[in-house]
Amino acid sequence: MGPHRPRLPSYRGNGKSDRRGSGFTLGRTRIMRRSRLSALGTFENIAFSGVAAILWLLLTWAAGGGPAAAQSFDVFTVSGVPVDEVAESAAAARKKALANGERRAFERLFKRLTVRADHGRIGDAGAEEISALVQDIQVADEKNSQIRYLAKLTFRFKPARVRDFLRDLAVEFAETRSKPVLVLPVYEAGGAVALWDDSNIWRDAFAAAEFADGLVPMRLPRGDLGDIRALGGGELAIRGDLPRITSIAKNYGVSAVIVAHAVLTATNRGTPAINIVAETHGSAERQQLLAFTVRAGKGETIKSMLARGASEAIGLIEDRWKLDNLLQFEQSAVLAAALPITGLSDWVEAQRRLKKVAVIERVDLILLSRNEARINLFYLGDPHQLKLALSQADLKLREEEGSWSLGLVKKGRQR
Numbered sequence: 001m002g003p004h005r006p007r008l009p010s011y012r013g014n015g016k017s018d019r020r021g022s023g024f025t026l027g028r029t030r031i032m033r034r035s036r037l038s039a040l041g042t043f044e045n046i047a048f049s050g051v052a053a054i055l056w057l058l059l060t061w062a063a064g065g066g067p068a069a070a071q072s073f074d075v076f077t078v079s080g081v082p083v084d085e086v087a088e089s090a091a092a093a094r095k096k097a098l099a100n101g102e103r104r105a106f107e108r109l110f111k112r113l114t115v116r117a118d119h120g121r122i123g124d125a126g127a128e129e130i131s132a133l134v135q136d137i138q139v140a141d142e143k144n145s146q147i148r149y150l151a152k153l154t155f156r157f158k159p160a161r162v163r164d165f166l167r168d169l170a171v172e173f174a175e176t177r178s179k180p181v182l183v184l185p186v187y188e189a190g191g192a193v194a195l196w197d198d199s200n201i202w203r204d205a206f207a208a209a210e211f212a213d214g215l216v217p218m219r220l221p222r223g224d225l226g227d228i229r230a231l232g233g234g235e236l237a238i239r240g241d242l243p244r245i246t247s248i249a250k251n252y253g254v255s256a257v258i259v260a261h262a263v264l265t266a267t268n269r270g271t272p273a274i275n276i277v278a279e280t281h282g283s284a285e286r287q288q289l290l291a292f293t294v295r296a297g298k299g300e301t302i303k304s305m306l307a308r309g310a311s312e313a314i315g316l317i318e319d320r321w322k323l324d325n326l327l328q329f330e331q332s333a334v335l336a337a338a339l340p341i342t343g344l345s346d347w348v349e350a351q352r353r354l355k356k357v358a359v360i361e362r363v364d365l366i367l368l369s370r371n372e373a374r375i376n377l378f379y380l381g382d383p384h385q386l387k388l389a390l391s392q393a394d395l396k397l398r399e400e401e402g403s404w405s406l407g408l409v410k411k412g413r414q415r
Contacts (some may be wrong), residue, residue, distance in 0.1 A: 005310070006329045013084060014049065038054065060130055075175050075358075081153040093149035096207040098137070099127060105155040106130045113173040115319045121171050125391060133161045150169070174325040175358035176389045179216045181256045181280075182249060185310075186234040189264035195234030196223045205306035211314045216321045218314070219252060224318040226251060237261075245281045256282035262306065270295040276309050278317070285409070290316045325389065327359065328381040335383065336366075337397065339373040347373050350408060353393040359386055376408070 049063050073368040081104055083097035110122045138154035159175075166173050187194045187202035194200040203220065211218045221227045231237060237245065237259045260278045266271050274294040280287050294309040341347050347368065352365055354377075362378040379386050387397045394409040 205310040
C-alpha cells in the first residue's frame with residue numbers, strides 16, 4: 001500500500017532543536033515528526049463551514065486553546081509504550097526500538113478500535129504500512145549505551161489514514177469513547193460478601209487488569225469512608241439499591257455504575273468455578289451486561305481465575321460498546337437541529353463538544369442569533385447512534401413534534 005502523503009505547512013514549536021533526530025524538545029520529552037503538522041491544527045473528523053469556522057478559529061485561539069485542548073484523551077494517541085532493545089550499536093538499537101515500538105503502539109490502537117473477533121486481522125500489516133499511519137512520536141525517559149536503547153514512547157496516528165487502512169481491510173471499527181463508568185467489584189465466597197474489604201481479591205484482579213486503554217474508561221472506587229457512607233456494603237450493590245448507587249455515582253461524577261458480582265462456587269466434579277454477572281445502573285433501567293462462568297484449569301489458583309474473569313469482563317463490556325458504535329460509512333444522513341444558547345460562549349463550547357463526536361462528519365451553521373444556533377449535522381449511522389455518541393460529549397439530542405433540538409449538558413463534578 002502506498003498512501004498519499006499530503007504536504008502541510010510546517011509546525012514551529014517553542015522547544016529547542018534536537019540534533020539527535022528530526023524534531024524538537026519540550027522539557028525532557030522529545031517529539032519526532034513523521035510528517036509535517038499544520039500551524040493552525042485540523043479537524044480530523046469534523047468540518048465547520050461558513051461563519052461557524054471563522055468564529056471557531058477566532059474565539060478558540062483567542063481563549064488560548066486549540067482543538068487539542070478540547071479533549072484530554074485522544075483516541076488516536078497511544079502513550080507509554082516501553083522499549084528496551086540491544087543491537088551492535090546505539091543507533092541500531094534505537095532504530096530497532098522505534099520500529100518495534102511503532103508496531104506495538106499500532107496493535108494497541110487496532111485493539112482499541114475493533115472488537116476482539118477482529119484482533120487477529122492486524123497480522124498482515126507491514127512495517128512500511130504502519131509507519132505511513134504515524135503522525136509523530138514523543139520520546140521520554142530516553143537512556144542509551146553503546147549497544148542498548150531504552151525509552152517510553154508516545155505515538156500519534158493520523159485518523160484519516162487509519163480509517164482508510166481499516167476500511168481497506170474490511171474491518172469494522174468504532175471511535176466513540178464513552179463517559180467514564182464506575183465499576184464496583186463484589187466478591188462472594190462461602191456466603192461472605194466483600195466489596196471494601198482487603199480480602200476482596202476480585203477487586204485486586206480488576207485493579208491489575210488493563211482497562212485504561214479502551215473506549216470504555218473504567219474507574220474503581222477508592223473504598224474510603226466517603227464511599228462506605230454513600231453505598232454501604234456489597235450486599236446493597238448486588239441488590240441494586242438505586243439511591244445508594246446514585247449517591248456513589250455522584251461522588252465520582254459518573255452517570256453509570258457497573259456492579260460486577262463474582263461468586264466462587266464449584267462444578268459437579270468439585271473443581272473451583274467462578275460465576276460472574278455484571279449489571280449496569282444509569283439513566284436507563286437496571287440492565288444485565290454479561291454473565292459467564294470461569295472454570296479452573298489444571299492446578300490454577302483462584303487469583304488466576306479471577307484475573308481471567310476480569311480480563312474477559314472488560315473485553316465483553318468493550319465489545320458491547322463498540323458494536324453499538326460501529327462507524328457505518330455506508331449509511332449517512334443529515335439532521336437539522338436548534339441549539340439554544342445564552343451567548344457566543346455557549347456556541348463555542350458546543351463546537352468543542354461536537355468535535356469529539358466521531359460519527360459527525362460536518363456541521364453547517366445555518367443561523368446564529370443571541371439565543372439560538374440552527375445547525376445541520378452530517379453524520380454516519382442512524383439517529384439512535386448519533387444520540388448515543390452526542391451524549392458522551394455532554395450534548396443532549398431530543399425530538400419534539402418532528403423537530404430536533406440539541407442542548408448543552410452541564411458537566412458533573414468529579415472527585
